[in-house]
Amino acid sequence: MTVTLADIEAAARRIAGHAVVTPLIESPALNDRVGGRVLIKAETLQRVGAFKFRGAYNRLAQTTGAERAAGVVAFSSGNHAQGVALAARLLEFVALIVMPADAPGVKIAATRAHGAEIRFYDRATESREAIAAAIAAERGAIVVPAYDDERIIAGQGTVGLEIADQAAALGAAVDLVVGPVGGGGLMAGVAVAIRARSPATAIFGVEPEGHDDTRLSLAAGERRSAPAAPRSLCDALEAPMPGALTFPLLQDSLAGVLTVSDAEVAAAMRHAFFTLKLVVEPGGAVALAALLAGKLDLAGRTAAIILSGGNVDLELFARVLTGAA
Amino acid sequence: MTVTLADIEAAARRIAGHAVVTPLIESPALNDRVGGRVLIKAETLQRVGAFKFRGAYNRLAQTTGAERAAGVVAFSSGNHAQGVALAARLLEFVALIVMPADAPGVKIAATRAHGAEIRFYDRATESREAIAAAIAAERGAIVVPAYDDERIIAGQGTVGLEIADQAAALGAAVDLVVGPVGGGGLMAGVAVAIRARSPATAIFGVEPEGHDDTRLSLAAGERRSAPAAPRSLCDALEAPMPGALTFPLLQDSLAGVLTVSDAEVAAAMRHAFFTLKLVVEPGGAVALAALLAGKLDLAGRTAAIILSGGNVDLELFARVLTGAA
Numbered sequence: 337m338t339v340t341l342a343d344i345e346a347a348a349r350r351i352a353g354h355a356v357v358t359p360l361i362e363s364p365a366l367n368d369r370v371g372g373r374v375l376i377k378a379e380t381l382q383r384v385g386a387f388k389f390r391g392a393y394n395r396l397a398q399t400t401g402a403e404r405a406a407g408v409v410a411f412s413s414g415n416h417a418q419g420v421a422l423a424a425r426l427l428e429f430v431a432l433i434v435m436p437a438d439a440p441g442v443k444i445a446a447t448r449a450h451g452a453e454i455r456f457y458d459r460a461t462e463s464r465e466a467i468a469a470a471i472a473a474e475r476g477a478i479v480v481p482a483y484d485d486e487r488i489i490a491g492q493g494t495v496g497l498e499i500a501d502q503a504a505a506l507g508a509a510v511d512l513v514v515g516p517v518g519g520g521g522l523m524a525g526v527a528v529a530i531r532a533r534s535p536a537t538a539i540f541g542v543e544p545e546g547h548d549d550t551r552l553s554l555a556a557g558e559r560r561s562a563p564a565a566p567r568s569l570c571d572a573l574e575a576p577m578p579g580a581l582t583f584p585l586l587q588d589s590l591a592g593v594l595t596v597s598d599a600e601v602a603a604a605m606r607h608a609f610f611t612l613k614l615v616v617e618p619g620g621a622v623a624l625a626a627l628l629a630g631k632l633d634l635a636g637r638t639a640a641i642i643l644s645g646g647n648v649d650l651e652l653f654a655r656v657l658t659g660a661a
Numbered sequence: 662m663t664v665t666l667a668d669i670e671a672a673a674r675r676i677a678g679h680a681v682v683t684p685l686i687e688s689p690a691l692n693d694r695v696g697g698r699v700l701i702k703a704e705t706l707q708r709v710g711a712f713k714f715r716g717a718y719n720r721l722a723q724t725t726g727a728e729r730a731a732g733v734v735a736f737s738s739g740n741h742a743q744g745v746a747l748a749a750r751l752l753e754f755v756a757l758i759v760m761p762a763d764a765p766g767v768k769i770a771a772t773r774a775h776g777a778e779i780r781f782y783d784r785a786t787e788s789r790e791a792i793a794a795a796i797a798a799e800r801g802a803i804v805v806p807a808y809d810d811e812r813i814i815a816g817q818g819t820v821g822l823e824i825a826d827q828a829a830a831l832g833a834a835v836d837l838v839v840g841p842v843g844g845g846g847l848m849a850g851v852a853v854a855i856r857a858r859s860p861a862t863a864i865f866g867v868e869p870e871g872h873d874d875t876r877l878s879l880a881a882g883e884r885r886s887a888p889a890a891p892r893s894l895c896d897a898l899e900a901p902m903p904g905a906l907t908f909p910l911l912q913d914s915l916a917g918v919l920t921v922s923d924a925e926v927a928a929a930m931r932h933a934f935f936t937l938k939l940v941v942e943p944g945g946a947v948a949l950a951a952l953l954a955g956k957l958d959l960a961g962r963t964a965a966i967i968l969s970g971g972n973v974d975l976e977l978f979a980r981v982l983t984g985a986a
Contacts, residue, residue, distance in 0.1 A: 356688070356689070361684060363706070364681070364708055381688070383689055383690070385938050442935065609940055609975070610767065611710075612706070613706060613710050613940040613941075615934055650934070650935075654975070654982075657975050658975065
């Protein structure tokens with residue numbers, strides 16, 4: 337089983353009219369700053385403030401009648417939680433979300449606002465997988481994984497289709513696509529779409545320092561976890577290792593994986609606020625961070641970057657922007 | 662002298678490739694919240710973070726050789742300042758900007774970063790008009806007004822052309838266009854464009870409480886100042902009265918002028934941050950504030966609103982968002 341362009345095109349038809357076709361934005365100030373042309377795919381402007389709605393809706397829209405009655409269960413630090421919660425509400429299911437007790441308050445509140453039931457767990461002492469499996473068994477409900485699922489990957493891949501279409505409408509040839517890697521669902525789907533539509537484009541993933549399990553896995557040629565590391569600013573990108581489905585797709589398509597520090601992420605969030613006027617969460621800012629830190633040569637080139645989410649607590653946002661975090 | 666659709670179309674050709682064609686964004690969450698369809702013209706994503714670049718570039722691009730040598734002078738609390746400073750840099754002029762000493766730091770820093778010379782004045786004791794006139798006379802430079810100038814109005818009117826084109830591309834009929842009024846340059850230009858392209862659309866201006874000089878002027882049938890009032894959160898919308906050129910255009914076209922309080926503006930900035938993921942300055946948020954406060958009936962209707970700018974100091978932004986301002 338894998339994910340093909342046809343799966344992603346089918347996902348695009350399924351989410352049409354439900355997901356937002358987010359704009360591909362250009363900022364001359366950012367172009368000047370990095371010495372190349374940057375096209376910003378603002379998934380911060382997606383429903384629930386993150387690309388995750390695409391995959392969740394694509395998955396849930398393919399649920400059968402019996403599955404609908406039992407509802408769905410998902411576990412997530414926040415953006416997948418919101419995506420599943422909203423998709424379930426729109427499709428008239430019950431959703432239960434297993435979330436860490438220390439997830440950003442803004443993500444918890446939004447998940448609840450979409451009508452989902454929330455079961456909190458302690459990151460240190462409990463297994464979210466075990467909790468979700470137990471609840472699913474008890475209810476006869478299906479578990480909706482955050483990334484390791486063909487229909488989730490295909491949904492996220494619609495970001496890549498839109499980048500290809502929107503860049504073509506601008507008459508721009510995209511040399512690079514750069515986006516965040518947590519479990520790899522987004523970039524696996526994007527890679528399938530971009531390789532099919534724009535084979536000359538090089539695709540880069542970006543991970544936070546200390547959570548560079550995909551970089552390590554690609555180097556090792558097999559899935560690996562990163563050594564235990566302190567928490568990153570990027571709560572959305574702390575998946576322990578690439579997925580069984582996402583890894584081969586990433587292995588097959590990524591030109592490389594870049595790593596960014598918390599300080600580089602904070603600088604990108606400041607640039608987004610002061611120059612782009614966009615609210616970006618830490619995990620959503622890693623591709624911008626990599627560009628601003630000069631990790632790719634952009635001279636004479638066009639890069640499409642994915643700002644994957646904008647769900648950040650105001651308190652953390654203010655601390656990051658004032659340089660206190 | 663007045664401004665026609667042809668002037669605005671000429672301005673659009675003049676700024677093409679220099680100004681950003683800002684996206685018309687839709688948020689299903691905002692639609693649900695207000696009970697109608699809202700198309701958000703995000704001029705926060707314009708160069709310099711505000712629509713003002715359009716008019717400034719259109720004006721300065723029509724400057725003659727002799728005028729270019731002497732440079733330009735402008736006075737502004739901040740967004741026009743940045744627009745003139747950047748347009749002058751791109752067109753290789755010298756620009757001097759007269760700014761209030763208490764203008765937002767972010768606007769002062771950006772104006773300086775675009776290479777303009779800045780002359781500060783004290784709002785309480787000095788006349789910016791007199792200072793600008795004296796400098797212009799001494800240098801033989803032209804003064805570039807913030808709104809009361811046909812070429813400035815025509816430049817700002819390109820926002821209206823883009824709204825009409827982008828809504829048409831979405832297949833949307835726009836029932837209402839709603840945007841901020843300070844001196845009236847933006848909405849005068851937008852009104853000319855929208856009335857020509859979409860005559861059935863009703864056009865509303867929005868002013869901050871205590872600075873509702875346009876509302877009072879329309880009621881009186883002649884230009885009036887509002888009674889002295891405390892400072893508004895909306896530093897960009899404190900023009901003392903409508904312009905001699907903008908007023909007849911507004912009189913001819915506005916269906917009404919709404920007034921919003923600082924608290925309503927703050928609520929709109931919070932909605933923009935938490936739900937839309939957009940950074941909007943107080944003056945840029947008044948149209949959204951009017952919609953969120955229920956000042957227009959949107960049931961079954963489509964409103965295009967202009968978020969006119971996003972240049973806000975982080976300290977004020979944090980205070981507004983935490984409810985402290």
